[in-house]
Amino acid sequence: MWGKNGGPTCSRTPQADASDGVSHLATLMVKCPDRKGVIAALAQLLYGLGCNILASDQFTAEEGVYFQRIRFDLTDMVVGTANKAVLERAIAEVADRFGMEWRLFYDGAVKRVAILVSRLDHCLYDILIRHRAGELRCEIPIIISNHPDLEGIAASFGVPFKHLPVVPGSGPEGKRAQEAQIEALLEELGIDLIVLARYMQIFSEEFCSRHAMHTINIHHSFLPAFEGAKPYHRAYERGVKVIGATAHYATSELDAGPIIEQDVTRISHRDSVQDMIRKGRDLERLVLARALRSVLSDCVMVNGNRTVVFEI
Amino acid sequence: MWGKNGGPTCSRTPQADASDGVSHLATLMVKCPDRKGVIAALAQLLYGLGCNILASDQFTAEEGVYFQRIRFDLTDMVVGTANKAVLERAIAEVADRFGMEWRLFYDGAVKRVAILVSRLDHCLYDILIRHRAGELRCEIPIIISNHPDLEGIAASFGVPFKHLPVVPGSGPEGKRAQEAQIEALLEELGIDLIVLARYMQIFSEEFCSRHAMHTINIHHSFLPAFEGAKPYHRAYERGVKVIGATAHYATSELDAGPIIEQDVTRISHRDSVQDMIRKGRDLERLVLARALRSVLSDCVMVNGNRTVVFEI
Amino acid sequence: MWGKNGGPTCSRTPQADASDGVSHLATLMVKCPDRKGVIAALAQLLYGLGCNILASDQFTAEEGVYFQRIRFDLTDMVVGTANKAVLERAIAEVADRFGMEWRLFYDGAVKRVAILVSRLDHCLYDILIRHRAGELRCEIPIIISNHPDLEGIAASFGVPFKHLPVVPGSGPEGKRAQEAQIEALLEELGIDLIVLARYMQIFSEEFCSRHAMHTINIHHSFLPAFEGAKPYHRAYERGVKVIGATAHYATSELDAGPIIEQDVTRISHRDSVQDMIRKGRDLERLVLARALRSVLSDCVMVNGNRTVVFEI
Amino acid sequence: MWGKNGGPTCSRTPQADASDGVSHLATLMVKCPDRKGVIAALAQLLYGLGCNILASDQFTAEEGVYFQRIRFDLTDMVVGTANKAVLERAIAEVADRFGMEWRLFYDGAVKRVAILVSRLDHCLYDILIRHRAGELRCEIPIIISNHPDLEGIAASFGVPFKHLPVVPGSGPEGKRAQEAQIEALLEELGIDLIVLARYMQIFSEEFCSRHAMHTINIHHSFLPAFEGAKPYHRAYERGVKVIGATAHYATSELDAGPIIEQDVTRISHRDSVQDMIRKGRDLERLVLARALRSVLSDCVMVNGNRTVVFEI
Structure with missing residues (x-):
């Protein structure tokens, strides 16, 4: 950084x-x-x-x-x-x-943010609505996705959308090719900050290292619990009484980067995995939005694997 | 159960x-x-x-x-x-x-509860104050500790206190001897429920198995994160933005029993491990008290490794 | 009801x-x-x-x-x-x-909901996104507004939008005329539930009485504090440390109907009225969404001026 | 101040x-x-x-x-x-x-705090336990009460207790006499800060004016809702879904002084007034403790009728 x-x-x-x-x-x-x-x-x-x-x-x-x-x-x-x-x-x-x-x-130099998404729309919608409401001081010149599904939402907010899929069956090579396309686009557009708004691909270590400390990810658990895949399913299995979400800097180690913001919500035995996913959506978008706002306001500094988050 | x-x-x-x-x-x-x-x-x-x-x-x-x-x-x-x-x-x-x-x-048959403590007094005080205020429908015929420190508190509430130390250097044998003393006392007093109110000894598997589902423990983290020793220190190292506490049934697997109640509190980069310990005290006593109240009101049922906690 | x-x-x-x-x-x-x-x-x-x-x-x-x-x-x-x-x-x-x-x-008979809005879009967006995500079991055949501003949002979700302004300078007569237009539309469309999603007009007593207990309003304070206009300004003046939002059944007495759901968020001396308005947006949409979901799931019953809200 | x-x-x-x-x-x-x-x-x-x-x-x-x-x-x-x-x-x-x-x-000059109580013990216990645990940097040379009930608690913590009742039937004169006794004691002991820990007498305007900005009160509602007597009863009547507590500087206008700290807890239709009182106890003691800690750490400044509360 x-x-x-x-x-x-x-x-x-x-x-x-x-x-x-x-x-x-x-x-x-x-x-x-x-x-x-x-x-x-x-x-x-x-x-x-x-x-x-x-x-x-x-x-x-x-x-x-x-x-x-x-x-x-x-x-x-x-x-x-x-x-x-x-x-x-x-x-x-x-x-x-x-x-x-x-x-x-x-302040005259507004940060340029690329949003990366897959198929889930709640975090994307949330960022775009907040941006339009003036809550987030940044430009959003591009939304990048490995799926075409959210193009319509991008369009309704007038933000360019680029579909960059990983070619199925193309293996590590195909993935690297897609990453190269993404990086070329980021470079071309002068992107300062990458937001992984429930982007469902795991980047290569090389990509992560090159973009560490200017890539924010939202993970749908209170880290360090339930790192990796399917955290709500595992939270259900463990029988926890709260679920959480964590916004953190993405690093080459999965879900282990410096935490910027976390929050939780209560659940009970009545909540199925589907209920957790629904309640989690509210949590994910709030936590990501707060983290993003802090970063865009130049309030976040990194101290080893921890963060200092000054109040805006 | x-x-x-x-x-x-x-x-x-x-x-x-x-x-x-x-x-x-x-x-x-x-x-x-x-x-x-x-x-x-x-x-x-x-x-x-x-x-x-x-x-x-x-x-x-x-x-x-x-x-x-x-x-x-x-x-x-x-x-x-x-x-x-x-x-x-x-x-x-x-x-x-x-x-x-x-x-x-x-209702006429009030449960009999044994509280096990070591040196930390906040959970003990909290239970005794709530009990005196009529919040907890139970009898507390005994407080057991491996240290003598909290005898004065027990006395000020008129509750018998029994010091049952593990003899230093006595190895697994000594520990088993102490557990046997505890179990004899529980049996003699007709205890229905054991509350580990920051009791700092780990019981043997045998003890845990015999008392599973009528032993409640308070762990100072939001499980499954930071199982085991020194959770606040590890939370500090990981740089989390919330800390938690978990009340659960103690089973033979450490900190892995069915969760009854959890809650969290926000922290920031300003909070040292000592601050977490201080803030955690409030959390631990609240979470333990809520879990205990639910159990004493016959609201908690076990479903595999999960709990059903009906409202009181 | x-x-x-x-x-x-x-x-x-x-x-x-x-x-x-x-x-x-x-x-x-x-x-x-x-x-x-x-x-x-x-x-x-x-x-x-x-x-x-x-x-x-x-x-x-x-x-x-x-x-x-x-x-x-x-x-x-x-x-x-x-x-x-x-x-x-x-x-x-x-x-x-x-x-x-x-x-x-x-369950086959899905409720039909009319959303009434003015110029603020956050609650409208929120309801439409949740509806599309399947969180709200209802049909939304119409969005009614006294301003044309939000027509584009309605369009992007494919929901009909009707602009029914109060003619400026038309006095109480004009207002009544507009209410009559609204009621005709509600009748024509077979509306079961009216949601005032930051609708900035106060309805006449007659309108309120006729639609009590099937009209939900979101008020931007923790009622009964700060009833009426400009609650965030008054919260700022009073120097409170939490702000709130309240979803309630609208009755003929302003902001005094049965409360369905409330929540709060912390603020500090650093928060200006504008900050409260921003933070309040998150609160308003969450509280309104929870109340709406409870009502649509037939979980809310009225007990005098209080509600019984069963869990979904 | x-x-x-x-x-x-x-x-x-x-x-x-x-x-x-x-x-x-x-x-x-x-x-x-x-x-x-x-x-x-x-x-x-x-x-x-x-x-x-x-x-x-x-x-x-x-x-x-x-x-x-x-x-x-x-x-x-x-x-x-x-x-x-x-x-x-x-x-x-x-x-x-x-x-x-x-x-x-x-830092060498530790503040001297007088705690005023009546019959309710939860806030008193909480302050004394925190003080003993080193959470509150102050001396507590006296606990003053208009009732003798809590003398035993004071004794168990080794704090002097003074019973200064208002003589029944003595009217405003009697009240003024009691206030004079209190003030003499405060003066004699060099008290810097008065904490009304659920003290159930309302002081005269003169007393309040003389001690404004060094008297902290805990009120059992989220002010400005439910100022004055029986806030939990009125909260029940109004059917609110959250209850609160407020720590504020006591001024000559009842419950209208600058707010230092507030918090709330959720309730439901199942909670009777007695349940609110029970849940409120946890809230009151936490809110009062946080406010007291802020004041004792010289973090609170007054800005008109609002406070600036710096982080400790």
Whole structure:
């Protein structure tokens, strides 16, 4: 997720020019060894440049790692036309001093999200409705699916839909071919974030590694319980009294990536597997939506295999 | 949990004489293959004897097993002094016809509960406070512990306390000796139900088998996640966003018995293992109390490794 | 909601012929003074006719009113072609004996639901998606709105949409005229249930009285707090830490009808009114969907100004 | 809650000397008109004095009021023996510049809490158990009650108990006399915070005004619903599907003070008023405990009639 110490902001996020007048807000995320003076240095830096801090949240993990998210307004930045370069140079300088990794996101540069689906429509509908309602600050230039079923929904929201099936019987080669098609499309469209909205294919380790920490998956159990296939069936067998859903970063190890958000709902002995699937739909879409909103608001940072999720 | 088809009510529950005038309520629990006419037969039986059905709940499991709980008032039973024997004979007759297992509990016969604890006091306090407040219909003739620490709490509620330690270094023999002491005490006191209120010893398979389905344990995770030791530490490592607690029947397989009740609470990256332990205390005592109340109200029936928990 | 004592089933629900082979399930709802023998009489009646009771739930209110819902299978009813008439006559006979009000719903006779909306789309979308997913057993022959905005959504789900505006400046007369148009449409389409899915007009007392107990409204607060207009604004002003939503039967007194379902979500000082509105959308659609599902499954009975909501 | 602009820290909180070596942590709470540079000024100030910021949280209310809580370590403060005075002078200087109200709490100065109770014991037990478990950083030098019933519980935790009844039939005079006795005791014991743990007397307006913002009450409903007496009875009458509890600062207007914490629990038609009272007990003690913990951790600030509750 993070460039090298002192590196520039992620090249995947093209930055709109603040001179377009649309938005002059930005979010700075930093991660560094815990040391005295970090807060003061950053606050002083921004204040000195005429930026107004709107919100700041921080967290020091037990391992001695410091995380901070600063949201600020650069409307009154005093440095003239080249202000962004100045800002970034100033941050780089402080980052260097404290051994920081950092990322800077300008609100003008909206993230571009690809949604991957298969046949289930509830998460897709939910994301599209929230996006239309303005809840999710992103562009959705493409919906990709290994099945054609949901094309109509994409169309009703005016979002392009691409059917990229795995050719039946084509084995690992066929799967790799499909992944290559997907990656080409992601590259072509400048995608920043991949959302697996109940996408029913398991990606290869290579794909996962290349897209770790910008791929979000929704799994229909409260992980680490019921990793893998058919979690509701296994929850039924085990006789649990709550079922859950988990949104996490997809990594090369199945259902084992850093968890972003989880929630549960109560069930009883009366609930069949079908009832769990129905109740689970509500849970899956809510949990995925919350995780997505946090990520799109630049509130999520990764700490090993755990996440720091600042409030929006 | 169940006697043989047509068998009498559990001998562990001595039945008070309804002639004492205290209570004339009873609960009948039946389990049989799903067949037409069961409800009608039981309703007719009770009506014919002058009993008034106060509540009835039923459930047919997918496997074709029928469960029913009937709560009724026998105040107006028409059959004279020998009425209980008549009632039980009538039930046995119907049970025989439908291949029922059944248990009958008279309210006058309050269950006798042994609480087993180690050093943590929150679950013990909670049970004792609820018991004093009248939330739990049972007698608590003994608190047993492998540590002396909680004797003062037992004393402040006027409950006998027995310290039965495992002799350090005594190996499996020592453990078995302690279990034998516990079992002798349970037998002597006519205990119907064992509550492991954060008892930190693992019982032998033999002990568990002998006491399965009348031993309730509280485990500090949402099972099946984090079975075994140190669940909060492992929840922390995994980076989950909810922690849970599970009350279940203890069986010879660790943390794998039928689940009676579960609940969870949200945590965030800010919560250390210590915070989880603190938040978990509230969860553990609530979940254990709910499960215990359900069991004491004769609302819980076992269906393989799952439970049917009727509303009280 | 209930016909007279011993009266026939609601004439608003045309009953499909069981001979169509589609479904042979039915639900009987009864309400009567609490008396011994009711359960036995109904169980015996159904058993005697060859019906198989699948589920039965009952409740005796403190005021001495008895409620029961019985779900049964009439596939094996022994009485030949005229079986429904026989069944209904038998029920009427028992009902007469116990002073019962009763309603009988055959699964073949699906309820017809009109959805009324204004400009907000989240509840409408939610109902339509659930309906398409098979979660709601009903037909939706019409969406009625006082604004044209949501016509496109109706179209994308293939549901007829009727724009019936209140003519601006037409005063109470204009409003009454619009209500008359709505009622004519409801009558014409044989509507059984009206769902106010964030419909922003307040109906006249006359309209409400005529449609009480078959009109469900969703109110965006945990009633009785914040009845009437702008509940989120008032919740913000009061500084509450939870917001809620309430689904209730609309009656002539605003937001005071029997509550069917409620739920809440946590908020903090960080949540603006706009945040509450956003979070509230999730709550409103969930609460309305649960209430609607309960009503459509014939699980809701009215007890004065309170409801009995049996589990589905 | 707040002294005058630039005023000293609350005189009710005697400050232990940091030289005792126990704790060198402190919490600074500030409130001022929203202006650029506040964060930088405070961060710089603390950094300059050698203090290490451990956590910082802030909030800008829509009305343009800025709130911040800073937790810091003064172990390495560079200014020698008179360091606290230097620190406080430095803060006062910055506060003056920005028009800040501020309070500074040293961890060495533990708050002194008086618990007021009547006959119900569940909240009292809960606070005492949590206090013993180390969850609540405070001293509890006194439990005051208008009834003698709970003296035994106080004794079992070793806390002094004072029975201060309102003399029956003594009218408003008698009540005022009792309040005077209470206030004398609070004064004598140097009490910082009053907790009304189901204290069933309503204090006079004068008492409330004098103790506003350092008196916490637990009310057994989700305010603003069911203010005043018998909320569970009224909740039952209204037929709600959730019941709640609210912890708030007591003010001279009954149940209308700033809300600190709320939560709810689900109920159904089966729950009688007695069931609500039982379920409510769990809710009341949890909500009160969470509010108390927040206040004792210096996380709660008042914004008009609303609260800002920072995470601990």
